[in-house]
Amino acid sequence: MDPSGDAPVDLKLAARVAFREGRFTDALALFERLAAAAPDLWSAPYNTGLLLSHLGRPAEAEVALRRAIALAPERGELRNDLALALLAQGREDEGWEAYLWRRQAPRAPEDRPREPLPADLAGAGILLLNEQGLGDSLFFLRYAAELSRRGARLFHEPFAKLAGILSGVPWLEPVPRPAPDWRVPLGDLPYLTGLCHPPALRLSPAPARQAAVALRLARAGPPPYLGVTWHAGVRAPGNLIKDASPAALGAALAGWPGTLVLLQRVQEPGTVAAFAAAAGRAPADFSDLHEALDDMLCLLDRLDAHAAVSNTNVHLRAGLGRPQHVLVPWPAEFRWPAAPDRSPWFPDCRLYRQRPDGDWGPALADLAADLGSRSALSPSGA
Numbered sequence: 001m002d003p004s005g006d007a008p009v010d011l012k013l014a015a016r017v018a019f020r021e022g023r024f025t026d027a028l029a030l031f032e033r034l035a036a037a038a039p040d041l042w043s044a045p046y047n048t049g050l051l052l053s054h055l056g057r058p059a060e061a062e063v064a065l066r067r068a069i070a071l072a073p074e075r076g077e078l079r080n081d082l083a084l085a086l087l088a089q090g091r092e093d094e095g096w097e098a099y100l101w102r103r104q105a106p107r108a109p110e111d112r113p114r115e116p117l118p119a120d121l122a123g124a125g126i127l128l129l130n131e132q133g134l135g136d137s138l139f140f141l142r143y144a145a146e147l148s149r150r151g152a153r154l155f156h157e158p159f160a161k162l163a164g165i166l167s168g169v170p171w172l173e174p175v176p177r178p179a180p181d182w183r184v185p186l187g188d189l190p191y192l193t194g195l196c197h198p199p200a201l202r203l204s205p206a207p208a209r210q211a212a213v214a215l216r217l218a219r220a221g222p223p224p225y226l227g228v229t230w231h232a233g234v235r236a237p238g239n240l241i242k243d244a245s246p247a248a249l250g251a252a253l254a255g256w257p258g259t260l261v262l263l264q265r266v267q268e269p270g271t272v273a274a275f276a277a278a279a280g281r282a283p284a285d286f287s288d289l290h291e292a293l294d295d296m297l298c299l300l301d302r303l304d305a306h307a308a309v310s311n312t313n314v315h316l317r318a319g320l321g322r323p324q325h326v327l328v329p330w331p332a333e334f335r336w337p338a339a340p341d342r343s344p345w346f347p348d349c350r351l352y353r354q355r356p357d358g359d360w361g362p363a364l365a366d367l368a369a370d371l372g373s374r375s376a377l378s379p380s381g382a
Helices: 008-020 024-037 043-054 058-071 076-088 092-099 134-149 160-166 186-193 207-220 246-252 271-279 287-291 293-302 312-319 361-372
Strands: 125-129 153-156 182-185 225-229 259-262 305-309 324-328 349-353
Touching: 008 024, 008 043, 024 043, 043 058, 043 076, 058 076, 076 092, 092 186, 125 134, 125 186, 134 153, 134 160, 134 186, 134 312, 160 293, 182 186, 207 259, 207 293, 225 293, 246 271, 246 361, 259 271, 287 293, 293 312, 305 312, 305 361, 312 324, 324 361, 349 361
Parallel strands: 125 153, 125 182, 225 259, 225 305, 305 324, 324 349
Antiparallel strands: none
């Protein structure tokens, strides 16, 4: 392998090694040289586009991905990544149309609509198909309310963990037999409805569960209560991972006057200890409620504040209409656009952004200051 030469096979191998070693700038330069050396090779501009997206440069990524699509128009995954680059730029009309090609969509049923749905859907029955994760389902279901408003009957079999929570949504019905004529994957809804930023799907805690959760919380320690999560996602190739430093986060929250409530589902070795040492106390561990999201919703409703990377709990608390503090790793996912300190989909969330060099310091200093102000608090269970 000779990365100093222009042989495509050497450039490709050197680029892959650089990427695996985390030398993303070197990998980008090598893929760009590969694209110049082998102009008919679609994977060169495709990987260039992926790296540019990873480096937080979506406009440049778009150019490279469009070049790849021109070379291999039959490859749907190229449009998937183009969609994410467009959405990261706030170009939602184009982005959601390209998102129809996403990898996570269920195998396209023949009756899957491919054009925006009409304003009058009276008499139409639509089966909403699950895809991706729990948080994504909650995010995309916010668009489904518009179809109900247009007169459609909506049928949905939710993920098991969400079944109790979604049973309170009046316009979602159990799946009939036979199934309705139209079957729509949830991720198609932004394009099919044409909506920009509908509000979060409204959720209500189950009254029968609230008392037990409130009692457990009171026994865990004194108020005010702050829920905390620093990691989301399963570490595997291609997965979206969101990480903040548990030690740095613990240090930022050391001045919290009440109880720190741990909501961290995946607890990697040493992370809880690092958080507790920096915070100066052990958090009350409520992570088991990830297996009982009806109870988690009750808990989120009673927390005085919630500081977390984006995960299912952020979607749940948004459905309650409660404010929260969201830690946004670099580069930002499209739901947390780069410019403002608020997301158009989550206007009640204050955002704290990791710097491009990986530094969380300024963001966590802002978080500590905000949580230290009286305006950061709301009465427990309000």
